[in-house]
Amino acid sequence: MRVFFIGFGQAGGKIVDMFLAQDKKLGSTSFRGIVINTARTDLMGVKYIPMEDRLLIGQTMVKGHGVGTDNVTGAKVAADEIDTIINAIDKRGTHDVDAFVVCAGLGGGTGSGGAPVLCRHLKRIYREPVYALGIIPAPEEGRLYSLNAARSLSTLVNEADNVIVFDNSAWKNDGESVKSAFDRLNEEIVRRFGVLFRAGEVNKFGVGEMVVDSSEIINTLRGGGISSVGYAISEAIPKGGRSSSKSGGGLLGGLLGKKDKRQEPHIDITSSEDKSAKIIGLVRRAMLGRLTLPCDYSTAERALVLVAGPPTELDRKGVEKSKSWVEENIAGVEVRGGDYPVDSGYVAAVVLLATIGNAPRIRELMELAKEAKEEVVRSRERATSSMFEDGIDPLFE
Numbered sequence: 001m002r003v004f005f006i007g008f009g010q011a012g013g014k015i016v017d018m019f020l021a022q023d024k025k026l027g028s029t030s031f032r033g034i035v036i037n038t039a040r041t042d043l044m045g046v047k048y049i050p051m052e053d054r055l056l057i058g059q060t061m062v063k064g065h066g067v068g069t070d071n072v073t074g075a076k077v078a079a080d081e082i083d084t085i086i087n088a089i090d091k092r093g094t095h096d097v098d099a100f101v102v103c104a105g106l107g108g109g110t111g112s113g114g115a116p117v118l119c120r121h122l123k124r125i126y127r128e129p130v131y132a133l134g135i136i137p138a139p140e141e142g143r144l145y146s147l148n149a150a151r152s153l154s155t156l157v158n159e160a161d162n163v164i165v166f167d168n169s170a171w172k173n174d175g176e177s178v179k180s181a182f183d184r185l186n187e188e189i190v191r192r193f194g195v196l197f198r199a200g201e202v203n204k205f206g207v208g209e210m211v212v213d214s215s216e217i218i219n220t221l222r223g224g225g226i227s228s229v230g231y232a233i234s235e236a237i238p239k240g241g242r243s244s245s246k247s248g249g250g251l252l253g254g255l256l257g258k259k260d261k262r263q264e265p266h267i268d269i270t271s272s273e274d275k276s277a278k279i280i281g282l283v284r285r286a287m288l289g290r291l292t293l294p295c296d297y298s299t300a301e302r303a304l305v306l307v308a309g310p311p312t313e314l315d316r317k318g319v320e321k322s323k324s325w326v327e328e329n330i331a332g333v334e335v336r337g338g339d340y341p342v343d344s345g346y347v348a349a350v351v352l353l354a355t356i357g358n359a360p361r362i363r364e365l366m367e368l369a370k371e372a373k374e375e376v377v378r379s380r381e382r383a384t385s386s387m388f389e390d391g392i393d394p395l396f397e
């Protein structure tokens with residue numbers, strides 16, 4: 001799938017920078033993108049994106065200093081400068097893209113406010129689908145971040161064709177601060193979505209036996225709402241049957257995973273039966289393990305199962321059986337799937353759970369936003385009644 005990424009704000013910018021770095025490392029041209037920010041220093045912090053693809057907005061309003069977690073200003077700046085943003089996207093080339101992905105941390109100001117505005121305009125201008133990859137804050141980051149995320153998310157679900165969520169709090173380790181975990185979390189994000197969005201890409205192995213092309217990803221995400229992604233890897237059987245000591249094993253190895261002692265040890269299997277069992281096991285681990293957004297997977301309306309790895313490990317029966325298993329376990333009946341052959345020391349399963357109906361953290365954010373709204377109404381009423389007590393008629397003052 002050819003994806004045009006737009007990194008909005010600091011988190012979005014760093015993640016898109018990594019997507020493009022991965023593309024360069026793989027010698028692929030599936031991904032392109034630009035980054036946008038109101039803070040000059042954040043744009044300078046990006047490592048791989050060329051200077052001409054870094055766009056500073058809001059200079060008259062905030063003078064390159066950022067919007068300071070104020071997402072109303074973030075939205076205003078994006079709306080005021082939408083023509084400049086669209087021009088920068090057009091300049092980078094959009095004629096052959098399959099989808100746009102707007103990537104942003106929803107708890108701050110620039111990306112949180114700007115992403116919904118940008119999605120609305122991209123949808124107005126282009127025929128290709130527009131997805132948001134939204135990072136939601138951990139509760140420990142404070143109420144303001146959660147309120148910003150709730151507000152941004154409720155607008156985004158109406159503006160984007162689908163919002164795929166990554167929950168920072170679900171991914172940081174106990175005792176670790178969210179900030180110190182950023183680099184690791186970003187790697188997790190780029191690994192999952194890098195594999196998913198590359199499905200169907202032609203490499204030296206050609207396309208898979210059961211190719212997943214961009215239309216299958218698009219059809220899976222078609223219902224809108226919020227989606228989550230599961231991922232699991234297992235070591236592949238090295239050529240000649242011995243275990244490889246190299247991390248990843250090959251150019252694309254880094255795409256699927258790096259050597260991780262916590263992963264299940266590989267089992268030397270060669271028969272189709274064994275390959276199929278390995279794939280089913282991986283898909284189960286992907287769906288039942290940690291998702292980008294922890295949610296009740298049984299409420300998903302559609303799903304996509306993608307198995308990536310060396311061609312010798314891919315197995316049609318395994319993918320078919322995994323699809324049936326996913327279908328039995330989600331609310332909807334539309335489950336798509338296929339394989340993606342790559343040169344790697346790993347086999348990976350990605351499960352995209354689309355349009356989910358229940359995620360506790362999203363519910364928590366929405367309740368917080370409702371309470372905050374009620375508080376505002378109550379404090380307005382209190383202010384009005386105190387003015388009456390003072391003998392002031394607010395209508396005439």
Ligand SMILES: Nc1nc2c(ncn2[C@@H]2O[C@H](COP(=O)(O)OP(=O)(O)OP(=O)(O)O)[C@@H](O)[C@H]2O)c(=O)[nH]1
Nearest residue numbers: 009010011066067069105107108109110111137182
């Ligand atoms: N996963 C991840 N989350 C991040 C990263 N950087 C910031 N965040 C989260 O994103 C939210 C803040 O968004 P930022 O991107 O820093 O803010 P911004 O859009 O630049 O907006 P302002 O700084 O307010 O102008 C917070 O909830 C952070 O936890 C990152 O590198 N990775």
